Amino acid sequence: MAASSSNPSGQVQTEAADTKVKDEAPRFSQGDEAMKITRVGMYVNVAMAAAKGIVGVGIHSSALVADAAHSLSDLLADVVTLWSVRVARLPSDPKHPYGYGKFEAVGSLSVGAILSRNVDDVLHVSQVRARRMGPYTLVDLRVHLDARTSISMAQQISERVRAHILQEVPDVSEVLVHIDVQFGHSGCAGMSPDNVDKKDIRPYREVRSDIYKALATIPEITGTTHINTHWLPHLNGQGTVVDVAIIVQPDLKVGGAHAVAKRARRAIEEIPYIAEADIHLELQDEDNEHEQVS
Known part of the structure; x- marks a missing residue:
């Protein structure tokens, strides 16, 4: 009887001891980890x-002095975090x-905007938003790039912005980066579709005809394989940019072919409405499908 009555008291003591151990056991705190990581980043x-x-x-x-000042500017993001x-x-x-849990989203919003500007090639950042979904923080922002940035370069910049924010702000779970192009940079300020003169945008047939006339003055050029035209706001209101692949005589040496390409570029850029010409060289071949320059 005594033996059977001692078991409940022993069980109660065991449960109390387990409860005490659980209470004394260290608990994982995401905030403590974030504070620790941020402090280490500040010291670094x-x-x-x-x-x-x-x-x-x-x-x-x-x-190096300028780079030191740039490292000090990163402290602002650490302080906000x-x-x-x-x-x-x-x-x-x-x-x-x-x-006060939403203040983490406010901090992530501010730090995301600060860090995005530190990535090269980003002109400015807009529409920065942070949303808190349970334990996760999502940052959504739009970065503006120069209109002449290629698609592959824009994708690389987007990944750099995303990786930079995720590395510097441990509380952010995911970053969505939207790419937008900005016209009017590097000397094109103030130009918009509203004040563009329609006479600057020429039909493709007219552009191609003028390019053929310009290339006809260079006897070493026997034809072209393609002529691509793009219109971009540019210096002095000249917005047509062309990409031309020329075919040269096969007996030309490398130096001579390069000189022909330079002459072709100068001849095309003398056309009043063409701002820039990009020339590609191709040797004359029976398999080439090309148009004669006349």
């Missing part, structure tokens, strides 16, 4: 800025009955 940025600044001053390198994580961990109060 300070050390890098100091090292680059000292070496730059010592060897009189303005590039620390502030947002610290505020998000505050307990709920009468003014914020649901807590």
Whole structure:
């Protein structure tokens, strides 16, 4: 009877001990990890800025000094991250009955905009949004690139922006980057479709005819395989950019063919409405399908 009555008390003691161990066991906190990672990043940025600044001053390198200042500018993103994580961990109060968790999204929004501008080739950033979905934070932003940036380069820049934000902001779970082109950069400011003169946009047949006339003055050119035209806002209102593949005589040496290409480019760019010409060289071959220059 005594033996049977001792089991419940022993079981209660065991459960109490297990509960105590669970209470004393360290709990994983995503906020603590974010604070730790951000502090480490701050220390690294300070050390890098100091090292680059000292070496730059010592060897009189303005590039290193500028790079040191750039490293110091990254501290702003770290400060914003620390502030947002610290505020998000505050307990709920009468003014914020649901807590301060949304401040993490606000911090991610701000840091995402700051870091996007640090990526080369990004003109500016707009429409930056951050959304909190359970434990995940999604950043959605639009980066503006020069209108003449190629599609492959735009994809690379998009991946660099995404990777840069995910690396620097541990609280962000995913980044959506939208690419938009911006006209009017590098001397084209103020030009828009509203103030474009229609006479600057020529029909393709007219452009091709004028190019044939220009190339007819160069006897070494026997024909063309393709002529592509693009219209872009450009300096002095001249917006037609052409891509021309010319066929030259097969007995020309490399130096001679290069000289012919330079002459062809100058001749085409003398056409008043053409801003730029890109010339490709091809040797005359029986398999080539080309049009004669006359």
